[in-house]
Amino acid sequence: MYKRVVDIHQSPPNTQVIARGWVKTRRNSKEIQFVQLSDGSCFQDIQIIFQNDKFDSDTLKKVTTGACIEVHGDLIESPAAGQNVEIQARGLSIYGEADQEEYPLQKKGASFEFLREIAHLRCRTNTFGAVSRVRSEVSWAVHQYFRDRKFQYVHTPIITASDCEGAGEMFAVSTNLTHETGQYVLKDQDPAQDFFAKPAFLTVSGQLEAETLALGLTNVYTFGPTFRAENSNSARHLAEFWMIEPEMAFCDLKQDMNLACDFLQNLIKHVLNYCPQDLEFFQKRIEPDLIQTLEHVAHAQFEYMTYSEAIKHLKDSDEHFEYPVEWGCDLQSEHERWLTEKKVGRPVVLYDYPKDIKAFYMRLNDDDKTVAAMDVLVPKIGEIIGGSQREERLDVLKAKMKSQDLSEDVYWWYLDLRRFGSAPHAGFGLGLERFIMYVTGMKNIRDVIPYYRCPRNVDF
């Protein structure tokens, strides 16, 4: 009976099994060969034993690193250390060979930089198999978490006409461009002749649309791709990334922050529960003390700190900062890292930021100087969540938009929310890839998504 490798490891010995997968390594001697077979279902490979005299030698020669094979045989208790069970092969067929002169993956580890060049094959490595399983489990956990709390999963548009929150440079979406001659040519200068009859873009956030849905459906969340055309070349930024954005009616900043923390802890617990072998691998090869740190963070109360308190701590510290700290300034990453890594030593929630450094839709506090915004910062990654209570008062919102030169004509529907049945509401955005980095210890965001998109790179 065909079983996935993860199920084979759970099966009782002395039964017949069929395994299918890709050969990771082969060790051979005169009479016997050992093959490590992987199918992505779990971290552990299954070891296959071939007695050379029982197989056609030409077929057996094709069982090389990278080849795809099917094996049937007896699942037995392994007489040697390293695995509990193994398959004593009786039958073998080759799905696809892999020429050893050409196949780029070897038994030995390859650099992440090299693996990025062969992204179509890297899911066969230990690291990327583990990343992929964690990513999948986290995605399931996101849906489970919100479903359990009666949130609706909503789909906000990917193509949008609104420059949203000015969250970043946007990719234009147009049918007005041809490049038949190898050069870009504009078919028509007039946006009215374009597909949407006006400029359109890939979304930088589904937040504004999610707000409209929350004011009617109460609790909603989005989970989808997001696009930023910033020319940012860093280990923490992608041009295409996945974001989870819950939006809740009848919710203030405090409740928003509490949900964000509970959500993060729930996701961490889920990964600890469902991916223990993958986490052990990450701890061994990528990030020492990973599991202990995650266990701690999963249960410890997050540190809540106002922006003003953070400024005070930063000014009182002996640490030398490249950028000076003053109330009203944007925190640089050196400041954020000091707060979360040195001052507190675990995730920190900063809130009540100066109004002048935050977006127009964030709710003005009674002090008239700060807005109900919050960021969750984690060690080594920095900002992982950004959120706020939204401005639900029409007059205040209009004044804010005017001061930032935002057109009421474009955001008429957003303003309508404040005219018809407005309510306090709040939400946040969690960057999926940043969370995966945090939970796996991976150092570059390009290595936690199958195919990364960043400046000068749309291969595959």
Next chain:
RNA sequence: UGCCGCAUAGCUCAGCGGUAGAGCAGCUGACUGUUAAUCAGCGGGUCCUAGGUUCGAAUCCUAGUGCGGCAGCCA
């Protein structure tokens, strides 16, 4: 986008003015249980591109391209 660094065999790198090296991988063989197996042998290179300096450049200089690190933008 700014600053810094790197680019040599399939991979990871050494060589840093005198004409190409190692380890691993690959190939061939040996080996009755391996776990990144081990042992022996063999093949493998426009030294990123284009200019320049020099009797001579992988090596020095300039530009370009690509990649990486840090910063910024943020999630």
